[in-house]
Amino acid sequence: MERKLLFIALFFAVFFAGCSTEDVNNFTSKPVNVEKPDTTIPNDENDDPIVIVDPIIENIVVAHRGAWKKNKLPHNSIASLKEAIRLKCKGSEFDICISADDSLIVSHDPYYNNLLISTSKYSELATLKLSNGEILPTLRDYVKTTKSNTSTTLLYCELKTDKLPAARKKVFVEKTNKLIKELEAENIITISSFDYYILKLMREANPLIDLQYLNGDVSPEQLKSDKITGACYNISVFKNHNDWIESARLNNISLSVWTLNDSESIKWAMNNKFNALVTDEPELAIDLAKQ
Known part of the structure; x- marks a missing residue:
């Protein structure tokens, strides 16, 4: 029996002599805080830990026509969208128009290089590139770029209806809604417009998508009645109707x-x-948000 105990003692002495301090420490268990679990995930020993936060809650910044200004990028370009994503903005705002062949063109103005978008085909418009060499983007391009580059930055899409008759507005809504559903983008996109009629058409077509009215002449109570989920108004509107903030x-x-x-x-x-x-x-x- 004494020989057996001596053998066991020698075995553990040799084993621990070959272990480093780090190896020995790895045998000790660390207490787990059940009430307040760890909120960081290190990538590897050379990376800073990733703090798990909800960027939608922490960040309210939406880049208007993308983050274009600092780097002199074209408005409403893929480059300005990607810069907004890089900055981890809550969202990137952009505008779309419908062309003669029902393409959903990313453009703020009804004209692109002196061509009226609503009476031009995309093949004509696309021959004229943006100032950074990009081909004129479409809604499809914007959604696909966003989905492949971020899981946090959202899209704020304004429907431009200048010079559009009522029949074309209905087609505009139909094509936009169809593409959003095809690309499964309802959870990353908000539709906005100064045109109240087109927002009501969109609500009829899609009961789930977020909608924002831009013009500032409708109360929160009326928005709720019409199932418009957001008020995105000029700051002067809210300062003149301060009660609308609480009402909203x-x-x-x-x-x-x-x-x-x-x-x-x-x-x-x-x-x-x-x-x-x-x-x-x-x-x-x-x-400013970090201060």
């Missing part, structure tokens, strides 16, 4: 404000707990 919250209407490019206005929106602020200065807004 009571009626479960999301609050967004445009277009804030100075520190005072940006801080005002943050202090009033808006869900989103639209800005041409996303870098400034992000810096």
Whole structure:
């Protein structure tokens, strides 16, 4: 029996002599905080830990026509969208028009290089590139780029209806809704417009998608009645109708404000707990949010 015990003692002495301090420490268990679990995931020993936060809650910055200004990128370009994604903005705002062949063109203005989009085919428009050499993007391009590059930055898509008759507005809604469903993008896109009629058409076509009205002449109570889920108004509207801020919250209407490019206005929106602020200065807004 004594020989057996001596053999066991010698075995453990040799085993632990060959172990490093790190190996020995690995045998000790660490207490697990069940009530407050770890909130960081290290990638590897050379990377900073990734802090798990909800960027949609922490970040209310929406880049107006993408993050274009600092790097002199074209408005409403894939490059400005990617820069908004790189900055980890809550969203990237852009505009779409419908062409003569029912293509959904990313453009703020009804004209592109002197061609009226609503009476031109995409094949004609696409021959004229953006200033950075990009081909004129489409809604499909924007959705696919977003889905392949981020899981947090959202799309804020404004439907432009200038010079469109009612019949074409219906086609516009039909084509937009069809593409969003095809690309399974309902959870990453909000549709907005100054045209109340087209938002009501979109709600009839899609009962789930987020909708924002931009013009500022409809109360939160009326928006709720018409099933429009958000008010995205100019800051002057909310300052003149301060009661609409509280009314929107009571009626479960999301609050967004445009277009804030100075520190005072940006801080005002943050202090009033808006869900989103639209800005041409996303870098400034992000810096202010960190203060």
